Amino acid sequence: xxxxxxxxxxxxxxxxxxxxxxxxxxxxxxxxxxxxxxxxxxxxxxxxxxxxxxxxxxxxxxxxxxxxxxxxxxxxxxxxxxxxxxxxxxxxxxxxxxxxxxxxxxxxxxxxxxxxxxxxxxxxxxxxxxxxxxxxxxxxxxxxxxxxxxxxxxxxxxxxxxxxxxxxxxxxxxxxxxxxxxxxxxxxxxxxxxxxxxxxxxxxxxxxxxxxxxxxxxxxxxxxxxxxxxxxxxxxxxxxxxxxxxxxxxxxxxxxxxxxxxxxxxxxxxxxxxxxxxxxxxxxxxxxxxxxxxxxxxxxxxxxxxxxxxxxxxxxxxxxxxxxxxxxxxxxxxxxxxxxxxxxxxxxxxxxxxxxxxxxxxxxxxxxxxxxxxxxxxxxxxxxxxxxxxxxxxxxxxxxxxxxxxxxxxxxxxxxxxxxxxxxxxxxxxxxxxxxxxx
Numbered sequence: 001x002x003x004x005x006x007x008x009x010x011x012x013x014x015x016x017x018x019x020x021x022x023x024x025x026x027x028x029x030x031x032x033x034x035x036x037x038x039x040x041x042x043x044x045x046x047x048x049x050x051x052x053x054x055x056x057x058x059x060x061x062x063x064x065x066x067x068x069x070x071x072x073x074x075x076x077x078x079x080x081x082x083x084x085x086x087x088x089x090x091x092x093x094x095x096x097x098x099x100x101x102x103x104x105x106x107x108x109x110x111x112x113x114x115x116x117x118x119x120x121x122x123x124x125x126x127x128x129x130x131x132x133x134x135x136x137x138x139x140x141x142x143x144x145x146x147x148x149x150x151x152x153x154x155x156x157x158x159x160x161x162x163x164x165x166x167x168x169x170x171x172x173x174x175x176x177x178x179x180x181x182x183x184x185x186x187x188x189x190x191x192x193x194x195x196x197x198x199x200x201x202x203x204x205x206x207x208x209x210x211x212x213x214x215x216x217x218x219x220x221x222x223x224x225x226x227x228x229x230x231x232x233x234x235x236x237x238x239x240x241x242x243x244x245x246x247x248x249x250x251x252x253x254x255x256x257x258x259x260x261x262x263x264x265x266x267x268x269x270x271x272x273x274x275x276x277x278x279x280x281x282x283x284x285x286x287x288x289x290x291x292x293x294x295x296x297x298x299x300x301x302x303x304x305x306x307x308x309x310x311x312x313x314x315x316x317x318x319x320x321x322x323x324x325x326x327x328x329x330x331x332x333x334x335x336x337x338x339x340x341x342x343x344x345x346x347x348x349x350x351x352x353x354x355x356x357x358x359x360x361x362x363x364x365x366x367x368x369x370x371x372x373x374x375x376x377x378x379x380x381x382x383x384x385x386x387x388x389x390x391x392x393x394x395x396x397x398x399x400x401x402x403x404x405x406x407x408x409x410x411x412x413x414x415x416x417x418x419x420x421x422x423x424x425x426x427x428x429x430x431x432x433x434x435x436x437x438x439x
Contacts (some may be wrong), residue, residue, distance in 0.1 A: 002112025026135035046396030055109035065416035069135035078128030081285030090290025113157035161208030169195035194220035212252035223268035241265035309343035
């Protein structure tokens with residue numbers, strides 16, 4: 001059966017018999033890149049007085065989520081020195097400033113080291129870097145909004161190697177900046193780059209040597225490189241602004257390609273696999289559910305999204321469970337449950353996204369833990385809820401961050417959380433916060 005590639009999967013019988021130890025969150029969407037938090041010993045509800053804050057550390061602007069590994073918290077930000085940072089989806093902002101990689105102590109939030117470099121911006125929504133750092137052993141990989149890729153020593157911040165996508169590959173930064181979180185696969189670091197013949201590039205993760213490059217497109221899009229396990233092999237998914245591509249991750253060989261043009265080039269969410277079906281959607285009714293074929297390396301539509309079916313996910317990746325897609329629709333702004341077999345809507349709520357008003361591009365990040373979900377809302381609330389085909393059932397919430405960003409005239413925080421070692425780590429444009437969720 002086809003399933004997500006989750007190396008090091010623990011046997012289900014052990015999961016049922018023994019409590020899981022504390023775990024790190026070393027990359028976007030967690031250890032297995034699937035938005036599942038596997039720790040136990042976590043609170044069953046949120047008390048009326050909220051959850052205890054362990055520490056708060058000041059940072060500057062950015063959408064980069066935190067990564068937690070080996071007692072350290074890694075996050076990126078941007079220190080603006082000149083230019084107007086006003087958000088306008090139709091134009092790029094020109095700024096002067098410095099991108100930074102910060103390493104904090106997981107215990108108390110103290111800054112252990114920082115690496116910074118001059119980085120003029122020419123992007124829309126220019127608050128700061130988008131990508132969550134990726135930690136692999138004693139190395140941490142970071143990708144800035146203008147295409148500065150760094151490999152740093154996780155303990156000291158020393159630069160091991162670096163690339164600059166504009167200079168090295170002629171890759172113009174996407175309109176909203178480089179947003180595809182780097183992926184470690186074996187000895188490779190796979191990145192969405194851009195430029196002719198280099199939409200996807202694989203580097204030796206220790207030396208930075210280019211191992212392969214592939215694909216051309218009018219825009220590279222924003223979707224992170226994604227691994228699925230299909231027909232007894234791993235496949236790399238690269239979704240640019242025009243096509244979803246299945247590739248051999250070791251060589252870059254193109255196995256199949258399917259046209260899924262996304263509105264404004266906004267292929268963002270990581271395609272999600274359920275059995276032999278793959279869900280991929282973008283702004284507007286683009287995308288839908290596709291079937292993978294064992295005998296023929298290609299995909300075919302099961303159903304395509306329309307204004308009255310499916311869910312158009314943009315800012316956050318949906319969660320597929322028990323025949324239902326739970327995702328935030330960028331058109332309506334609500335969290336929606338959709339029947340996977342035909343795209344029919346089951347329910348929709350704005351409680352965990354925009355709250356008491358309706359607005360497009362509402363955002364909440366979904367992370368499953370046990371039989372419930374933790375959601376981090378654009379309003380700065382951390383929410384505990386149960387999701388079922390019948391309803392959204394909120395078990396409590398606590399306000400942990402002020403929404404310091406702006407989008408379409410409202411205040412938002414659009415940053416993915418991290419869950420590690422009994423705590424939740426979140427950030428806005430002013431601070432990183434560690435909140436204890438231990439029972």
